Amino acid sequence: MMTDLTDLSLSEAREKLRRREISAVELTRATLARIEQRDPTLNAYLTVTGERALKRAEAADRALANGEDRPLLGVPLALKDILSTQGVETTCGSKILQGYTPVFSATVAQRLDDAGAILIGKTNLDEFAMGSSTENSAYGASRNPWDTERVPGGSSGGSAVAVAARMAQGAIGTDTGGSIRLPAAYCGIVGLKPSYGRVSRYGLVAFGSSLDCPGPMGRMVEDAARLLGVIAGRDPLDSTSMEAPVPDYRAALTGDVKGLRIGVPREYFVEGIQPEVEAAVRAAITQLEAMGAAVVEISLPNTDYAMPAYYIIAPAEASANLARFDGIRFGPRMMRGDMWATYKATRGEGFGPEVKRRIMLGTYALSAGYYDAYYGKAQQVRTLIKQDFDRAFEQVDVIAAPVSPSTAFKFGANVDDPIKMYLEDVFTIPASLAGVCGISVPCGKDGDHLPIGLQLIGGAFREETILRAAHAYEQATTWHTLAPA
Numbered sequence: 318m319m320t321d322l323t324d325l326s327l328s329e330a331r332e333k334l335r336r337r338e339i340s341a342v343e344l345t346r347a348t349l350a351r352i353e354q355r356d357p358t359l360n361a362y363l364t365v366t367g368e369r370a371l372k373r374a375e376a377a378d379r380a381l382a383n384g385e386d387r388p389l390l391g392v393p394l395a396l397k398d399i400l401s402t403q404g405v406e407t408t409c410g411s412k413i414l415q416g417y418t419p420v421f422s423a424t425v426a427q428r429l430d431d432a433g434a435i436l437i438g439k440t441n442l443d444e445f446a447m448g449s450s451t452e453n454s455a456y457g458a459s460r461n462p463w464d465t466e467r468v469p470g471g472s473s474g475g476s477a478v479a480v481a482a483r484m485a486q487g488a489i490g491t492d493t494g495g496s497i498r499l500p501a502a503y504c505g506i507v508g509l510k511p512s513y514g515r516v517s518r519y520g521l522v523a524f525g526s527s528l529d530c531p532g533p534m535g536r537m538v539e540d541a542a543r544l545l546g547v548i549a550g551r552d553p554l555d556s557t558s559m560e561a562p563v564p565d566y567r568a569a570l571t572g573d574v575k576g577l578r579i580g581v582p583r584e585y586f587v588e589g590i591q592p593e594v595e596a597a598v599r600a601a602i603t604q605l606e607a608m609g610a611a612v613v614e615i616s617l618p619n620t621d622y623a624m625p626a627y628y629i630i631a632p633a634e635a636s637a638n639l640a641r642f643d644g645i646r647f648g649p650r651m652m653r654g655d656m657w658a659t660y661k662a663t664r665g666e667g668f669g670p671e672v673k674r675r676i677m678l679g680t681y682a683l684s685a686g687y688y689d690a691y692y693g694k695a696q697q698v699r700t701l702i703k704q705d706f707d708r709a710f711e712q713v714d715v716i717a718a719p720v721s722p723s724t725a726f727k728f729g730a731n732v733d734d735p736i737k738m739y740l741e742d743v744f745t746i747p748a749s750l751a752g753v754c755g756i757s758v759p760c761g762k763d764g765d766h767l768p769i770g771l772q773l774i775g776g777a778f779r780e781e782t783i784l785r786a787a788h789a790y791e792q793a794t795t796w797h798t799l800a801p802a
């Protein structure tokens with residue numbers, strides 16, 4: 318017996334809606350009740366769009382009654398608060414955008430809307446998506462539903478918490494260096510970072526323009542496949558979105574990995590990794606092998622240089638992108654004597670410490686005389702990292718690795734040491750720099766009952782391959798069926 322509608326995965330809910338066994342209003346009400354009950358502790362949401370959602374749900378029920386069918390008709394979804402939503406406050410987790418209400422929607426938000434999804438709210442994040450724990454949010458951190466003394470991962474932590482704690486059927490996050498995969502792993506859900514250019518960035522408030530990728534988060538691989546199918550594809554409003562046709566991702570979920578070649582990069586199993594994480598990931602790889610995949614060891618020799626290159630490139634791009642927030646064009650303005658004083662006060666009070674750190678780092682790396690030494694060099698390293706992946710994907714279809722070296726850490730554990738915080742992303746950043754796709758799928762628990770994620774990385778525009786492998790693994794295991802108390 319189903320006790321609570323919020324326990325339904327996106328795919329299950331969608332099928333029940335389609336068969337009219339449940340209504341969108343019932344499901345939306347149950348989700349809002351759940352948010353009211355859980356979110357005062359978990360802080361996944363910055364904005365809950367309850368009234369608006371119920372109106373949409375009524376409209377969805379009318380459409381369903383008329384026999385209409387759209388891919389997400391009637392399903393409550395959460396969006397990371399860095400995606401512009403027309404008429405709904407969009408803060409990026411920053412004080413500098415408090416009260417800012419976009420006059421247009423991100424293409425991703427628009428496509429979900431067109432597919433019949435119901436926006437239930439905007440989720441918490443590290444300020445401008447800079448961070449790995451949501452501790453950099455100006456609105457307080459989100460809490461991990463498996464252990465509320467621990468971080469949910471970041472930067473898309475609110476989205477991951479919303480999905481894991483049954484406060485949304487699915488969510489959209491963004492991944493610049495790991496921000497979908499890491500919180501998915503820490504919260505025990507599925508998160509997919511699409512290839513760069515697979516999903517439009519139009520209306521996504523830019524952090525690192527050459528790295529940012531919006532992508533799906535859900536309780537099951539099929540949920541991610543459904544969401545990706547809706548948001549992927551060329552967008553004339555984003556010149557870096559690719560023309561490539563969008564495959565039927567659900568059709569790729571065959572449950573079969575026979576003949577699939579899986580590479581295990583030796584650079585991703587190094588000293589310092591939590592033993593339980595390594596054991597769970599290796600067990601998952603053995604499982605895939607038992608199901609007929611061919612497993613080989615591979616090398617991605619430039620892995621060590623990914624982190625340093627990323628922390629030049631991402632801040633450099635951020636420093637340029639964040640120049641637009643000056644109190645004149647968006648958000649609150651701290652009026653002072655003259656224009657310069659106003660800029661200074663607005664940016665000084667509006668941005669948090671991590672954002673300032675990155676603006677300074679990035680501005681320095683781009684300044685005359687240092688540009689070639691830092692930014693130019695980092696771009697060359699990026700090419701080497703991409704070539705590592707190019708070579709690997711001549712040999713294998715999928716690369717299997719941990720998502721991060723450890724499970725969710727306690728609040729405050731890394732805040733005084735930015736480098737330690739940056740290291741949470743050592744295993745996710747290389748794929749981001751290379752522009753390839755990756756998925757995190759639950760593969761175990763550690764001694765503290767915290768979820769562990771398996772990362773499956775695929776070549777550019779091979780989302781169907783990682784979805785297929787992740788789904789086959791998921792169907793053979795029960796990790797995805799576990800829910801936080």
Ligand code: GLN
Binds near residue numbers: 471
């Ligand atoms: N944690 C990484 C950073 O702070 C990645 C963030 C992201 O992917 N948005 O930059």
